[in-house]
Amino acid sequence: MQQFRASLYIRLSYTDDKSNESDSVQNQRRILQSFAEQNPDIQVVSEKVDDGYSGIIFDRPAFKEMMADIEAGTINCVIVKDLSRLGREYIETGRYLRRIFPAYGVRFIAINDHIDTLQDSGDDLVVSVKSVLNDAYCRDISVKTRSALNAKRDSGAYVGACPVYGYTRNPENRNQLVVDPYPASVVQDIFRQKLQGMSASKIAQSLNELGILSPLAYKKDRGLPTPKGGFGDSKEAQWCQSTILRILNDETYTGVLIQGKEGTLNYKVKDLIQREESQWHRTENAHDVIISKQDFDVVQRSMRLDTRTSPKQDKVHLFSGLLICGCCGATMTRKTNTVKGKSYHYYYCRTTKKGGCGHSVTLKEETLVECIRETLRTQISHMVSVEKLLAGSQRQQILDGLANKTRTQIADNQSKLIKIRGFKASLYENLVAGHLSKEEYKTFKVNYTASEDATLRAIEQLEQELGTVLLGKSDRLQFMEQFRNYQELTTLDRPTVLRFIQSIKVLGKTELQINYHFREEYEQLLAVLQATTIWKEEVA
CATH class of the missing domain: 3.40.50.1390 (Resolvase, N-terminal catalytic domain)
Known part of the structure; x- marks a missing residue:
């Protein structure tokens, strides 16, 4: 045998x-x-x-x-x-x-x-x-x-295996993220340093010098799940430039949950592919905020600018990427001259020497800083004045319009909810009547339940927004709060410049064209006020 x-x-x-x-x-x-x-x-x-x-x-x-x-x-x-x-x-x-x-x-x-x-x-x-x-x-x-x-994902539930650094799973609800205090404070430090002008590599170097565990090392040290085949730190589990940039670009820290960025073509192919943004599942206000939306936006803008640091410095220059030549549109360059041991800094258009620009204007940095600071103080003062004028019936007029729009959105979602629940209630009858198979019944029930949950969540968010509108604290008007916080501006730093100024065009030695953020919102408020008696009396 x-x-x-x-x-x-x-x-x-x-x-x-x-x-x-x-x-x-x-x-x-x-x-x-x-x-x-x-x-x-x-x-x-x-x-x-x-x-x-x-x-x-x-x-x-x-x-x-x-x-x-x-x-x-x-x-x-x-x-x-x-x-x-x-x-x-x-x-x-x-x-x-x-x-x-x-x-x-x-x-x-x-x-x-x-x-x-x-x-x-x-x-x-x-x-x-x-x-x-x-x-x-x-x-x-x-x-x-x-x-x-x-x-x-559509209902806003977190279905990932490894929460992003700074968050952990809610012990009472595994499908929700909550702030992990220690790594969250590290994330806030990273954004603060970037706002101050430090490069990603310098931030990573600083964290390594302080002995702060990188995301991968922190998760391993705490016995937390770590991603497989995805982003990782360097082999020594140290902070590196790519890790810092990944954190700075992650919108999760603003309370937004984005899922489904990657996926497989089908059940047989296991290789991950990047999906188009239209296929992502995005949920606003899904969890607590670590970084404010305003600070996040400023950081994104700073990374889009030319913010290279010189070898001997940790931070970018104050106007790096913002100062534009009014003649050729090129970014102006900062240069330092040393005379008798004293350094003098000025800006010039580097294309002038190459014959590509006829603009020979040079600006002393000290003069430019003082000019921008005073101009910005004036702009902030104007906005604060507009906000003070935006009182009584005028402010209420804007808030009433926002409230009515929000109520309409709530009503639309409530109508949608009634339809969804009606369809969901009829499923069992269709199952008994033989119009649906058992598997179809289960699939439809899951889908309708998900739609019901998503709609309820939308109604809840809109009702919260309505509450803030009725209290006069709508996000639509919160941009003015930034101006109030800077009323006592005495010194000019990189975060302040990035927060308020989009670009500075140098038209001549004594002429600048400053393009501010929130210009559209400012002009809309002026349009409302200019039609009021209060505005006319104030101007007179």
């Missing part, structure tokens, strides 16, 4: 029903061992277990170990509970059964499917049909899983 050296192969994927004993690792092991004991021609040499691996892919560690044993001649028999344990992708499964195993003289046994290649019971038609059914099952599971995850 020929003796077979067998490997018992067990596989259980994450998508299998773990509560079903028939699919458990323990039950598969009992079935395989019992079968081997009843067949004296089989000697069990090894057991290979892939727990948590999909049957669609064959790049599984235990499976690869088993194939290495086959190639080495250690085993010549493979026993599984059923064909789906070997694999669910019918083309690759068929290749192993019809080509690879026979080439190595391997006997294959699938107990529950009554397949034994030694007994010639591995009928091609039976194997093909079962393989196709297994493949179809995997596709069905993939569709349902994607649908459920998208429904959660």
Whole structure:
């Protein structure tokens, strides 16, 4: 009697029903061992277990170990509970059964499917049909899983495996992020340093010098989950420029939850692809804020400018990327001259020397700083004055308009909610009447529940907005608060310049054209006030 050296192969994927004993690792092991004991021609040499691996892919560690044993001649028999344990992708499964195993003289046994290649019971038609059914099952599971995850994303639930540095999962609600105090304070320091003009590499160097753990090192130190195959720090788990830039560009810190940036083409292809922005799932006010929207926007703008630092400095210059030549439109360059030990700084258009610009204007930095500071103080004073004038009926007129618009949006969502609940209520009736299958009923119910949750969340956010409008604190008017905070401006620094000024065009030695942020909002408020009696009396 020929003796077979067998490997018992067990596989259980994450998508299998773990509560079903028939699919458990323990039950598969009992079935395989019992079968081997009843067949004296089989000697069990090894057991290979892939727990948590999909049957669609064959790049599984235990499976690869088993194939290495086959190639080495250690085993010549493979026993599984059923064909789906070997694999669910019918083309690759068929290749192993019809080509690879026979080439190595391997006997294959699938107990529950009554397949034994030694007994010639591995009928091609039976194997093909079962393989196709297994493949179809995997596709069905993939569709349902994607649908459920998208429904959660649409409702604002966090479905990621590794929360971004600065946040952790809410112990009371695993689908919500909450602030992790220590790393959140590090994130705030990173944004503060960037606002002060430091480069990403200098910030990383500073954090390393202070011995602050990088995101990867921090998560490993706390036993938190870490991403696989995604962004990572340097091999030494130190802060690096790319880590800093990733944090500075992450909108999550402003309370916005963005999910679904990456995905796979289908259930068979596991390589991640970048999705278009229109396919992302975006939820505003999904969790607590670490960085204000205003500071985040200023940082984004600072990174878009030419903010290279000189080798001997940690910070960019005050007007770096903002000072524009009024003749050729090029960014003006800062230069330093030293006379008798004293340094003098000035700006000039570098294209002048190359013959590309006829603008020969040079500006002393000291004079420019003083001019911009006084001009900015005047602009801030004007805005504060406008806000003071925006009182009584005029302010209320704007707030009433915002309130009415918000009430309309609430009413639209409430109407949508009634329709969704009506459709959801009719599902069971359609199931009983036979218009829907059980699987269709479950899928539609999940989708309608997700839509219901998303609509309820939208109504809640709009009602909160309505409350702030009625209290006179709408975000639509909050931009003026920044001007109030800078009324006592005495010195000019990089964050202040970036917060208020878009660009400074040098038209001549004594003529500048300053383009401010919030100009459109400012002009809209002026238009309202100029039509009022209060404005006319004030001007008179």
